[in-house]
Amino acid sequence: MKIKLFLAAPVLALSLLSSAVTIAAEKLPADPTMDPLMRSAGFLSSHPDLRFRLLGLEKLKNNEPEKAFTYFKRAAYYSDKPSQGMVAEMLWNGQGVTADRSLAYAWMDLAAERGYAGFAGLRERYWAQLDDIERERAVELGQEVYAHYGDEAASPRLARVLHRGQQGVTGSRLGSAGALTIYVPGPDGEGMQISGSKFYDRRYWDPQLYQQWHDQVWMKPRIGSVNVGAASQIPPSINEHRIPKVQPQIDAEEPATDDAMPNLQGGNTKP
Structure with missing residues (x-):
């Protein structure tokens, strides 16, 4: 039996991970954060998860995987x-x-x-291919990864930026943002369009609602396939994380990238 996943091949990864914010019917620019309308709207600058994911995808398209990796870590x-x-x-x-x-x-x-089926399936595929020594090391390394990038550490960072961005865009409702159509593709390859009037929808600015929106998009992606055996559904056991709970490091250093845009936490990014 095959369960639909979204990272089964590099081509699929490029097509369905691009949660971009663009002007409708226009070609995606190399760096949408430099678009005057998008800057005035404040969407990408206030959604670093989408912004840096998009920049990572752009680097992959430009055959710059080393730089793409740094952007994905920054979105992470x-x-x-x-x-x-x-x-x-x-x-x-x-x-x-x-x-x-x-x-x-x-x-x-x-x-x-968060129990996203696509990632859980790939995780189990990874685990099945590791030997005992690799598994022990994975659990050890995973504790530091979780301390820096787990939701308990990372979600408060995003929440601060969302709150700040919401305060900034509230006063611009009559400005250029109202004329935008925002396109956010999801894991099904179809995506959704957000009109300017919905730009201010709380689900894109309230941290809890924003995560719920992501959960709806990513919980059961429908693109790609990986053979995970004969089971008719993902076993409950794969939702049991093997890496023990750790103390979150909310103030862990933000990964550096080579863009010259301001650091969303305050200050400038490192070169």
Whole structure:
């Protein structure tokens, strides 16, 4: 039996991980954060999970996997599960980074933290291919990964940025943002369009509602397939994380990327 997953192949990873914010019917620019309308609307600058995931995808398209990896890690810093899954895949395949199967497992376990079926299936595929020594190392490395990037550490960071962004855009409802159509593709490849009037919908700004929206999009993706055996559904046991609970490090250092945009936590990014 085959369960639909979304990182079964690099092509699928590129097509369905692009939660981009663009002007409708226009070609996606290399860096949408430089678009005057998008800056005035404040959407990407206030959603670092989407922004850095998008930049990572752009680097992959431009055949710059090393840089893509750094952007996915930075999106992961803001609790972006698809980007955490991409970090895992790149580590597993040695794409843009030295291959490390144990560390890849730790990252895929993290991507499956909320029970997303696609990530959980891949995590189990990874685990089945690790030997005993690799498994022991994966559990050990996973504790540091969770301390820096787990939801308990990363979600509060994103919440601060969302709150700040919501305060900033509230006063611009009559500005250019109202004329935008925002396109956010999801794991089914179809995506959804958000009109300017819905730009201010609380589900895109309230941290709890925003996560619920992501859960609805990513819980059961329908693209790609990985053979996980004869079971008719994902066994409950794969929702039991093998990595023990750790103390979250909310103030862990933000990964550096080579963009010159301001650091969303305050200050400038490192070169």
